[in-house]
Amino acid sequence: MKLFFQYILDKRLAIFTYIGIIGLFASTFFLYEIPLFVYSDALLFSALLIVTVMTIQFSFYARKHRQLREGIQAPKLQKFQRNTSYSLLEKDYEQLLVALEKEYRADVDVLEAANQQLMDYYSMWSHQIKTPIAVLNLKMQENELDQTVLRQELFKVDQYLDMMLQYLRMNHTETDFVFEEIKLDQLVKDTVKKYAVFFIHKNLSFSLEPTNQIIISDKKWLQFVLEQVLFNAIKYTNQGGIKVYMNNDTPFELIIEDTGIGILAEDAIRVFERGYTGFNGRTYQKASGLGLFMSKEILTKLGHQICLTSEVGIGTKVRLELTQKVFEME
Template identity: 35%
Template sequence: MLKDFLHDRLPLIVLIYFSTLITILIAVLLISFSGGEQSFSTYVYMLLLASLFLCAGLLIDYVRHRSFLKQLYAIDPHSTSLDEIRKLTHRQAPTQTTKRMLDVIRTVDVHTHDQIIQYETDRKQHETFINQWVHHMKTPMSVISLLSQEGKKQAGDDHVQTFFNDIQDENDRFRHGLELMLQLARLDHFSLDFRAEPVELTQLLREVINEEKRQFIRRNLYPQIVEDTDQTIVYSDSKWLRTVIKQLIINAINYSHHGDGNKITCKIKQERESVSLFIQDSGIGIPTHDLPRVFEPFFTGDNGRKKTESTGMGLYLARTIANQLGHSLTIDSELERGTTVRLTFTSKTLQVCKVMKEQSMGRAGSQSLY
């Protein structure tokens, strides 16, 4: 703090000593030209006197700034709360320049805070609209599904059966899109809706596959679960983990070769300090140049040009949720050979749960300050 204080006043210190030395030099020259006797003790006295006045001025200036500087240097930009920083702007400024600077900071802070409040209000309204719209769409979607099933039962013609199957396929695609939209909208509240608990991974896999069994049947694909033991327990949030696995299964279905009786293999492997879930298909694969970007939002790559229904948000959602849960999600693929997605579970999930709760409590506390 003192070092920075002196560094800021270094030009003034240099100027004072420079002017003192110039004054002494002029005095020496004048005395020399007049033939007088030089008194070096007088010059030393002049230099000491200038130093005394300089030190006195710096000391007075430092005392004026000390309280303000002490609080300023106590602030850590990476860990100090905004409330503590705001307290500094309401202190009495030691100079008019500092006062002007603090006034500008306060004005910007108030303006930024108002913008944040407006942004939060707009975001919540948008989220409410999305949630209501999704829930309203679920009713006609369910009606379409029921009518299609009834139509298939009463239809005797294969052409009509195919017609109703196509309707159900499009309805399922619509359902997946609604679920994706709803989960994306809820990501902002992840920490408020997160609970780490023991999850039976094999059972969860079977439930997800059963939900999408009609997609497997329609596309002539066969799900296969391979595991080392009869029961595999991982720590995660069952609801969010279901979303991740479901998205990976849907991707495997969509990008597999349909009608060939290919398998989609879900392999659970227990390792020393972790459990890994491999979801493997033998579909169209992903080009090598697209692999580094498959988890980016809205990125569809070459496969997205072949399948126009691709949104580029599925893997982004899966990776985002996996990271929030403390899991690792990686992907490996070879063009026209298939894709393997690996979801790894470790004890890190429990640590993430603790951090999530602390962040949630901190966010609630910071909101109450305004």
């Protein structure tokens, strides 16, 4: 009964209109002195028609109300759209519901994919951070834990923790960038200092040819990229060293060259893919395959580029193209 009264309330405009028409006809018949029995017959027939139409409409109204209360799923929603619409506006509303549900499901799929990527990253990251922890544990058991090993392995743990934090922030870097003028030589020196213990332990040389370049970029994120590239070079270089210099033929192209084990040709074209470790990563270091992927993503957002060339047994050259347009605000 409550639903019926609600239906009457929703149709009040039509009911008041019908009552107004009845009043107009009654006034007209009275002014022209038309017999009232003619008016009463017309009123009876029109009332019967109105009641019949409203009864049919109420059945549609009640059924649709019941379906909406039950919470319609996508397949039922399509059936509902085909079979129960009896006005243009309702068809429009139903199409809107279908469109909103499709959009909702697309958003859910995107969130699920992002969550799966994050879980995959956590899995790789947890596997990677176990390595320095296992080394520390082994050295402690063998009473061979010296200051150099301790510093190296703790630095790796700190590096992997920083990588995790940067990965979580990477998809929201648009609001985190601070573009400024950066002295490239000083940035490289500051980055290399962080890895001094590794150079000393592996007896690797380092050479920096002064670039005398000032670039426009985000210092924090660019240094993160330099750290990833440099750490990779150190990991896979056992003799010789690493040198950093500017490409004289290409403006603002910084080259980081090592004399390491090199990268297979089939791996070199895929090292920037998410989670791809290649032969070296699987065989030597149990890498996560995220460092270079993150580097490429970050540089792309900064407006820079990265690529590499390598020969097995000779070494690898990583090229950072650091040009950046300067916009002046009027």
